[in-house]
Amino acid sequence: MAADTVSATTQDSASAKGRKLLEVRDLAVEFRTEEGDVKAVRGVNFDLRAGETLGIVGESGSGKSVTNLAMLGLIPQPPGRITAGSAMYGGYDLLRMSDRELSRIRGNRIAMIFQDPMTTLNPFLTIDEQLTEVTRKHLGLSYKDALDRAIEMLEKVGIPGATRRVFNYPHEFSGGMRQRVVIAMALSCDPEILIADEPTTALDVTIQAQILELMQQLQEEHNTAIVMITHDLGVIANMATDVLVMYAGRKVEQAKVHDLFTDPRHPYTLGLLNSIPRIDEHVGAQLTPVHGQPPDMSQPVVGCAFYPRCPYRIDKCLAVDPPLVQVDSGTLHACIRDVTQIDKPTSQVIPS
Template structure:
């Protein structure tokens, strides 16, 4: 997508990640490109296993190597390629300038340390705060994410919190240093809708106050509709569509995107209306994929789709899509003739 004259805060090109397994080489991410601008939100959507999380973990040096390996690409941030940095160099950026909210709080929080030890470590290391100032900051952030009795609860261990409360602690940790880039990987999955709304509002407030750029990884297209400026749709480790959020919802161009939109309930549908799920299963990424990876599941497929791995093409709205058949043209051709 274009950058509108502004240089991107983060520029990712041709990112390719593989995992060597007993069953072969698993191609988790295949040549992903995107730009992220300050003050804007990029939504990344797709089924589990589409490469959404791996894309962002790779940028932060969090892919275990081996079995993982970044085989191509770059991720430019602040004039430096994140993919070429040592772990020591990345440690000055992770949690500070670029923070990530992980899906599972139990793998993020250390069960042997109290919450105050974990939250104060971040701001003491990156902001140079004293313990007392760091503790005040920790309590402030816990209050912002809706932890009741934060001044008392900050001294609890992770197991003394519910799953949703632990996720709020993880979010508080990620926001503590007011990062330039916030990567949110399913940040509200374990939260009820009321707290979810509060967390999303907090993230938007941070964005407005500090011009924070956000990468929102989620299955929830409702969150994407409310939060994102641009949306990247991933399938089988590859970007298959990227568009401005309104264009994606109102004028999707890839059959997979259309399938995702058709599989969610709509408030303008009558009661009892049937949803249309995306049939079939994603491909085995350890095997060679001839032609279009979405071919076996695509309702618009033709024989040529088995032979051609479609490149990304841009349409008049600026949307990029990887399909030899434009959904809009197919839908128009199949539409009933209008009577005169």
């Protein structure tokens, strides 16, 4: 099977930090609806390297989650369909694999932490049944060894009384506890690539810090590559190596994390940074939102998709769909204006 070869190949290749594990090119995904075909992802490109974290940010509906679900064969077909692109992993294209081949990789070499734990966990099965299934299938562990591993992972993600609670059902846990179980499941096989879709949304800040620290520890110990999908730019500042900003299904900016926060180049990125609450503002100061709504992606996009919401737009923006341009720092941005001439915010969230 191709998946077996992928696993062996990537385990060897992941030993060197910075070595390319995943190469996504021109990925396009559509969903058929009564209103028309919604172009959810439009020609997305990125690389993912061992030991590094790629942060993906953008509003809801920008295509962040769909991009990663498509790579793992988790787009419901129909109504969804991948119309173009490739996702090369270990010399094989994930988009061309059968579901049987992908099932050997999903949860094993590539794991995903989903945003909603209630749609991830089976309400009719106890936690031990669900956690041990992963390691028994992919690592060949006995039930006893798999149970020990499940308890170990539950303890790592901060669930008290793990030896007892591992036999509970999902409904016996709070929302935050369920999310921790999902995270434990994703980390059980020490994956080479971890895709985290808003992994700490349901958690308080203390547990959030513990979970992020655990992910970083996994990355250091196993050279794991992480894709961090989030709205929280503070998490991105502390976790990411590179940042990809998505809008209307396409990449509008990509930069090293420090460059993105100190020298953003796309007006949408400026808007996201402007909307961060600042501790140095006076009491009662209002936030500066990105005004307007994202475009209807079931309709053709004319010119720059951000044009109706952009405070720096000019007439030419309506006629040109701006290509990605690279600047001296290596940042890629899709804007025809020289935004270095635009007054930009100095973010209080600066990566260390």
